Each structure stands twice: as C-alpha cells, then as structure tokens.
Amino acid sequence: MYSVTQRISKIKQPRGGYIKRKDFTCITLEDGIELNSQENIHPSLIGLVIDYMTRFCMGTPKETAFHISILGAKIAKNEFVAYKLLSKINGLDTESIISASKLVGYDVCYRAGMAYFKPVSEITPDTNTITNIITMIKRTLSFWEQYGPIIKDGFTFEGGYTSIISAGDGDYLTKDTLWDLKVLKEEIKPKYTLQLLIYLIMGQHSVHKEFKNITQLGIYNPRLNKVYIIKLDAISQSIIDTVSRDVIGYGISSEELKELHTAQLDELKKNFFKTPIQKSSPNANDSDDYLDKKIYGYSSKKKYMSVAFPPKIIDESIYEKEPIFWSGNALPSIITQKNLSYIVRFKACFNLKKGKEPFVMNKTSFLYPFNKALTTSDIYDSKSKKYYSQYLDKNGNIVKSKPTLILTSDDFKLFQELYIVKDLEILDGCYFL
Known part of the structure; x- marks a missing residue:
C-alpha cells in the first residue's frame, strides 16, 4: 500500500x-575540509551517488551497488545507456562521479515511475559538486x-x-x-x-x-x-x-485497514494528476470522470479505468483514443492485425528466469506485497518462512497461487520474456483505436 x-x-x-x-x-x-557552498544537481541524486559509490568502493560489485539504477533504466528502456555509464565507473575520479550522477537518475523510474523521469543527459555535475561528492564518499569510507x-x-x-x-x-x-x-x-x-x-x-x-x-x-x-x-x-x-x-x-483491525485504503484512493484521485478538466477529452464530463480515465488502468465491467492501474503507460497517445473493452481468454485478433496498444488483466503462475530482474507488481491482492516487484507467484508465509504454490481460499478449497495482474502491451510481452509463465488465463482488457 x-x-x-x-x-x-x-x-x-x-x-x-x-x-x-x-x-x-x-x-x-x-577532517578539516569545508565543502563548497554551491552544487548544481539535486541533493537526492548526490545522496544516491554517495551511497552507491561507497558500497562500490568497499568491494560491492558495481552491478549490485547500482542495481536499482539498472532496474530503472530497464523500465525507461535505456539499458544500453545505463550499462555504458556503468562501465565508466571505476573509482573516485571525475569521469566516474559524472557517470554515477547520471546513472542514479534512472532510480526514479523504479521508485516513483516514469512520470518523474528526466533525461540523464541533463545531469551534469560541475567541479564544485564533483569535489563535494568525492569528499563525502571519502568521509563515509573513513566512517566505516x-x-x-x-x-x-x-x-x-x-x-x-x-x-x-x-x-x-x-x-x-x-x-x-x-x-x-x-x-x-x-x-x-x-x-x-x-x-x-x-x-x-x-x-x-x-x-x-x-x-x-x-x-x-x-x-x-x-x-x-x-x-x-x-x-x-x-x-x-x-x-x-x-x-x-x-x-x-x-x-x-480490518475496519481500520479499510479506512486507510479508502483514504489512499481518495488522495490518489485528488493528487495524482492536477491537470485541469479538458472538455474536449472523450467522455470527460466532470473532474472525477476525467481523472478516472486519465490515471486508472481499466475495468471491463464498469467501462472505466480501475485503481489497479499498470505500473507505467509509455504510449500516452492512448489517452486520445477510444478504449474498446473485451473479455475472454485470448487477445482479440485486431490487436495483432493493427499492432494496437492495449491493457490486459490476467492470472498466471510464474517464476523469474535465472539472471533476470523482476518488475511485475501486485496491485490487487493482500496475499502479496503491494508495489513490490515479484519474483514468483508463490505466496510467502512469514510463520513458516516458506513459499507455497497453493493455499486455502475462504471456502476452504485448495487453489493455486495465481495472482491477478494488469499490464500494458509492452509489459505483457516483457513479462513473458523474463518469467517462466504457466497456467496463463487472460480475463479481459481493452485496446485503443
């Protein structure tokens, strides 16, 4: 949550x-050193650089130290740029600090979403900033x-x-x-x-x-x-x-938890998009309707977007198109015929392939962590400290651990590339014309 x-x-x-x-x-x-008073990149980026570079300087492989940055770059589809920057990080030299400062710019894609991402090419620490970062890394190493x-x-x-x-x-x-x-x-x-x-x-x-x-x-x-x-x-x-x-x-208590969920939903609708109502938008009759269609994933029953919205929607042109809803255990043929963007809701059993990074997130079930990348559909039991591929439902029936996921077309394809997927059951979705 x-x-x-x-x-x-x-x-x-x-x-x-x-x-x-x-x-x-x-x-x-x-240490007798006074930092420069002016810096030209955001303090949050400086903090990440110091954290990750300190880990790297103490022996952590740089792929591990910067793994959140790499995950963010994958979401932004900028892996090549990210790994090129990573290759230039070798120590406490100017090129390493500049490359690290740019690389951590991808963290926001993973931690907050693409809406907050700015091109890393715009991150250019000046001499004062680089000197301060190096000093603070050395201080941290001395501290440890x-x-x-x-x-x-x-x-x-x-x-x-x-x-x-x-x-x-x-x-x-x-x-x-x-x-x-x-x-x-x-x-x-x-x-x-x-x-x-x-x-x-x-x-x-x-x-x-x-x-x-x-x-x-x-x-x-x-x-x-x-x-x-x-x-x-x-x-x-x-x-x-x-x-x-x-x-x-x-x-x-369950009642207190329900109140928290309601409050979070209300806040999301109020603050997620502050764009004023555009009467020219299709079916945008009031602010709630506009926000629903702007930020939520979809709902085939209610014909509008659901709170379980996908983690990102890259093709923003879909907001200007008409959503066509379908239901049934298959993608409509028109999607492949016309190469259409879509959102799909489905159930599946899955396990992350070896050497791959998880990205798919649960947004619909209390059986799994919310807003955390899942490596498996198996359910973790904190008491036994084990994962289980089955569980008892509210009626006492043994059912497969098979979460409901909602993904965009790009992520649905990526999901099937990065995970071993079994028992895939497409429920419904919408494509955009």
Missing part, C-alpha cells in the same frame, strides 16, 4: 517526534573504518511487510547497530528518526536473524560529518508498540 517514506509522510508525530533528536548522542568527526564492519547492506524486509507498508529497504547493519546514511544540510528531523525505528521493527519481524543482535540505532551524515546514535533501551516500549500498530500496521 505504502512505501516506508510514503507512510511517514502521512503520520503526525508527537511534538519532537516519536524519537527526539536530543535523545541521540551526536559525534562530530573532524571506525564504526564497521558492515555485515549486511541494501536489505529488504521479507516477512516484515504489512498491508500498510509493502515496500522499503534499509541501508546498513553492523554487528549491533542499524545504520541509515543521510546526506543532509541540516540536523536530523523526526521523519528520519521514525524511518530508522520503522526499519528496526520491520527487521525484527523479517526473515533477517541479524536484527536479534541490534542494540542501537545510528545515522551518519557525511555532509556535516556527524554521527547520531541512540541505544534501544532509551526508547520506551510504549513508543515501539505505538509505531508497530499505528504506523506499520501490526495487529490493525
């Missing part, structure tokens, strides 16, 4: 935050020499996701500390300390046994060269219980 950061943006914390900044021990690491070694990095929380938070990944674990890297011009804020606490709690619920040994939380900011640490016994159990239930959703 939400990523960790999306969920935090919806939470009104107590004054000062669930964990107050004053409760952290703050340590300044002196003192506070490491790292035992796990770039981890997700399988077994710890809920019906409210279905995506999010942590930065680093050392033997006894959960760390987050934040490249900030200011002191840490409540949203950052809450993020770290959420990672801790979800980690404790996840498959990662390393979280059993965590005794403190830490944030390192290479821009200010400051370390913030708090011991877990300084955080009250009541705070942990409140965040576990009210923020993450462990133990939340």
